[in-house]
Amino acid sequence: MLKLCVFFVFVASSGFGESSEADQQYRRHDFPPGFVFGAGTSAYQVEGAAKEDGRTPSIFDTFTHSGSSHGANGDVACDQYHKYKEDVQLMVEMGLEAYRFSISWSRLIPNGRGAINPKGLQYYNNLINELISHGIEPHVTLHHSDFPQAFEDEYGGWISRKMVLDFAEYADVCFREFGDRVRHWTTFNEANIFTITGYNYGALPPQRCSFPSEFINCQRGNSSTEPYLVAHNILLAHASAARIYRKKYQGKQKGYVGFNLIAFYLTPFTNMTEDITATQRANDFYHGWFADPLMYGEYPETMKKNVGSRLPSFNSLESRLIKGSADFLAFNFYFAAKVKDNPRSLQIHPRDYSADMAAELSMSLQNVTTELEYPITPWALQGMLEYFKQKYGNPPMYVHEIGQRMQRNSTLEDLSRVKCLQEYMGAVLSSIRNGTAVRGYFVWSFLDVFELLDGYRSSFGLYYVDLDDPNRKRYSKLSARWYTHFLKGDTASFIKLIQDESSSFSHNHVMVK
Template structure:
């Protein structure tokens, strides 16, 4: 068989992964296991990839300030990073050689518009235009993220950055410059990466730029902030900035450029630690803070009731105009999903000297049932292939059949030290079969529209409108199926608009789903512990039998020039080309 693409896209789901494969003859997956439209891809972040921090007019960002503050000596700087600013052409060539179909990168606001507003930097514009043109020539689909933790420091100094309402207008103007300059070649836009994670990490516990928190919350090395309100202000303005960018794109650019725009969510799955009502309630409350914080405003125009109850007056509110602005302000929702945790109710938060985001969630987290509980929802190390499926089902049941792009997905590993080896068997993990089943098992969701969620905390019932007859169905997927397939179920009226031909089509879809469910899928699919790290060259172990990954900070040098070990690189490429999907 010939060489096939190694990156996946799917509508309504997108899997954006780099699969590094060794010993591929043991795999049973073929291209037929994946729906048409899947694309395999990889991604980088500007600060961790570009380097050239002070070249050609780029000005400092809050990430530069954070890494140069001296408070976090264990973290490298992005001064050199992977030197992608100078070596992007050879990186694009490598992407083509290993068969990537898509590449997601972030734009450095500080490089394109160094002071945060005003004129575009010609050198920054030249760099991104050149890189985009190289990707176009290579036939690689381009995905652009507008923001990933690198706000121009000048805006942080001027008015506090994200926690000020002034930020919304500046972000929309920056987004507009990107649409104007790059939109003729970029058709996939993500406004903000993982804002729900940034709210806690950047403004509650202060472990990421701009490193803000207040006593007794968070890190002892943080800069003075207010953990009681700043996480909520950050997210509120993030949603308004996102929606403003979407409005601008739809009104001025989308028709001509024919692209799509969305936002990204940091996704985890949460299991109750026990079957007690308290732990089940805490689990549902956590899901509303993680998913509902973003999805509830985007789908319904307001924050979840659980958040209003927990945060009270500290949670900003949407005006009627803002509510309409954010509602439906997306063409897709991106998910970054890595792990799952066990959750239990935390009664001690009512005794806390101040109520911050962590206290409002009022939940303790464990990677396993034997772990010491933690109040912070930081990435864990539990490898849980079913977690992604549960997350997709939760979103569907609570917010409807949204177009979801899975932009990052892999097992979570927390690694200390500079250099570690990952043997080839570590890649053979159990994400594949469960994910494929989640794609196929419930195909009838696309024929109904979610009206409202009506179930209790742990329930999944909702009101749906049939897209054929406009009839309202109250229940879960089983009732949707009974309605559309004309199955006689008490309390469910069958769809009178489903003709014999339509019924045959629906039954064919269900039969395919059942066949896939019954199939003896393999237990393993190779997935990487990281996507394309700071440069593709670092993915290979020169002269060895395993892949080399690095956790040495953004300044860690390139592993080796490819010319130093061409035979080993060619061996790896041969394995990749042999992976028949």
């Protein structure tokens, strides 16, 4: 049984001063021309209207209604489906330059393939037009952890090669209908974590895994083979969509198609050769698994050696199709970790559930997510960006998610989130000054959305959403006002914001429940 055989220790920050820019006062204009600042959400997490206007269930509807998400669901969520104009107005007031959102495949094409839903088409046209009319650039994700349940029922979703063609046809519809106004497309969000959590551990939909699992009583799946098969099909689907865009649309629309991963900054626990080797092995399995094919057309040699026949191979045509198919790489960043070689994991985790992808990291993530606030490690974000610069020849990159997890109904004075955004923004600026081709920075999340890991127990939003109010009223947090302060040209200093707030900003107070 092959395992990654590493142990992860998550790293906490001692506070300010660990990023060279974090303790300096910088402004919006310190970033290069063309750099974009935005905020993000995703369809299932924010739209609501789950059963309205022709939308059909996605795998996340099935997951939440089975009771797998602490009794919470996205049936209403933030109700952005009905309140998009109000939300865009908040973006305008903030000075937001871009909004990253995803399209619900189940809303646009209810059967997954075939007829377009006129109401779904109208909604996304309306949202995009509203953004464009106010000078806000739409950045669109096609697959943000959800796809029509119909495909899961019909042929098993991403374990089937049929999904490659169905996804390509869906992407073609989106390019055709929205590409005259959308220039930045991301095919998949967090493809590595979607694959690991959905097909290795069964912790998130479609909940496929082998018995036993630390998370669920597995009813279906094969954790030793399916994650590799799913990843392979996702890469082929991305490359097929990118080929369609380049062949049919890019010449006229002048847009870009990229790919998103969740990224960790991994460093050796010690200077011992075993830990250094284990760190590279972890990077290959978590990052190189997708990035190497996108950049080089092949899986990392470490994976080929360790996974053996369970790892699908690309034929020469597929390799050429995938290589160079991403116009940019995008990353969601939340954690830093030190890696220690851990041969004992073979005895600790005796079954083969694709632990080449490290059961240890998944369990460590579980421990981190039980703590409310994440460690703030700006030096790790900078290190991660510069790792990808050096490893893959400095491709265009976007930071698609940076945020701080807090208890949902705690306070509107979210100082920890302000510190997080300020320090990570400084890390991005340092990375750019070191030559890294970072093109944008998006805060997660614009609103307090339905969180995929724990429903409504925690929040990342710049705006609080009152779920007890039928109108889902929004209230600005300190972080929203700080971001406004920065985007409109003032220094990125949360201390200055606190000092100036009473005279510079109006603040609607609410007693959070």
